[in-house]
Amino acid sequence: MWSCPWSKKVWKFSFLNGVYKQWREPSFIDLLAHVVKTSSNEEVELFSVICWLLWKSRNRFKHEGVVEESKHIVWSANEWLNTFQDAQRSNETVTNDATQKRVQVKWRPPTAPNLKLNTDAAIDYKKKKAGLGMVVRDGEGKLKCAGHKVLPGNPSIVAIEALAVYHGLLLCREAGFQKLVVESDSTIVIDALNKTELDLSVEGGVLDDIKCLASTFKSVLWKKVNREGNIAAHKMAKHALIADKDRLWQEAGPPWLTDIILDECRN
Structure with a gap:
């Protein structure tokens, strides 16, 4: 997941590109703990999605012989996470006079003269x-x-x-x-x-x-x-x-x- 040569190509194109050659964690749990400690919440979420897609890609290669590009895995992880986060936000509600109203996120105009x-x-x-x-x-x-x-x-x-x-x-x-x-x-x-x-x-x-x-x-x-x-x-x-x-x-x-x-x- 972390130390194999193919996985390192994936991590190279992620937010961990500066440390993927340096970190030497004895187990995946230690690696996860290190990421949680040193990264933002969104980076931890992205790390989790990349790990999931790495495992999914590994299974696809093993059973179908299909090799995915390392950059495509990172791109897919970002797209998947953005889609998931947008879906989560669309389900958020706020209370206004005891009435639940769906939160709608949209483009907002700037304040003049900006x-x-x-x-x-x-x-x-x-x-x-x-x-x-x-x-x-x-x-x-x-x-x-x-x-x-x-x-x-x-x-x-x-x-x-x-x-x-x-x-x-x-x-x-x-x-x-x-x-x-x-x-x-x-x-x-x-x-x-x-x-x-x-x-x-x-x-x-x-x-x-x-x-x-x-x-x-x-x-x-x-x-x-x-x-x-x-x-x-x-x-x-x-x-x-x-x-x-x-x-x-x-x-x-x-x-x-x-x-x-x-x-x-x-x-």
């Missing part, structure tokens, strides 16, 4: 390419600009989410925007950007570039949002994989994006 940049990423492992989605809106929910970008290769989930933020900031700088709220559904990326210490992970270079670029703006606030509040950027990233080319829109977006924005403004 603009909100939402970013997301998608990966097509079979075609070995990644799509980045960026959407910028104002305090009334109106589109200021949007774009998607296609990158070759199969980068890690964290790296591609970070690159989406980076290219989103580049888009905002070129448009002359100065005060931003930046939202991503990657907890790892947002937590890293909110920290002041040097990031020594594989993605640390990209995260440092983001912080350096952010320092050229008047203000940038980093916020984590779940998938339900990041639909426009998520669809934009998916559309990048279909279009297979870079695109940029100013104020008026494609019809499918306009429909999403109008729907979120009505709700």
Whole structure:
């Protein structure tokens, strides 16, 4: 689960990429205890899902002869965990005058004069390419600009989410925007950007570039949002994989994006 060469390839693309060669735990229980002690709650959840998918992949190889790509296992774990968390949130309720009302998570406009940049990423492992989605809106929910970008290769989930933020900031700088709220559904990326210490992970270079670029703006606030509040950027990233080319829109977006924005403004 941890020490075999194939498993290490999987851990290399996870949040444990900085320690997968260093930790030497005598048993899985010791490894789990170490992860619980040194990681955030979401990282512990992700660790558990990766372990489950590793075992599932092992059985698939043993019984079907199918070998899954290590990056795909980490990507699947992130997708599975995001879907599960969104489902859990949708089932949460709050009490209001003794009446149970379902909590609805959705995109929220920024407070003027700030603009909100939402970013997301998608990966097509079979075609070995990644799509980045960026959407910028104002305090009334109106589109200021949007774009998607296609990158070759199969980068890690964290790296591609970070690159989406980076290219989103580049888009905002070129448009002359100065005060931003930046939202991503990657907890790892947002937590890293909110920290002041040097990031020594594989993605640390990209995260440092983001912080350096952010320092050229008047203000940038980093916020984590779940998938339900990041639909426009998520669809934009998916559309990048279909279009297979870079695109940029100013104020008026494609019809499918306009429909999403109008729907979120009505709700």
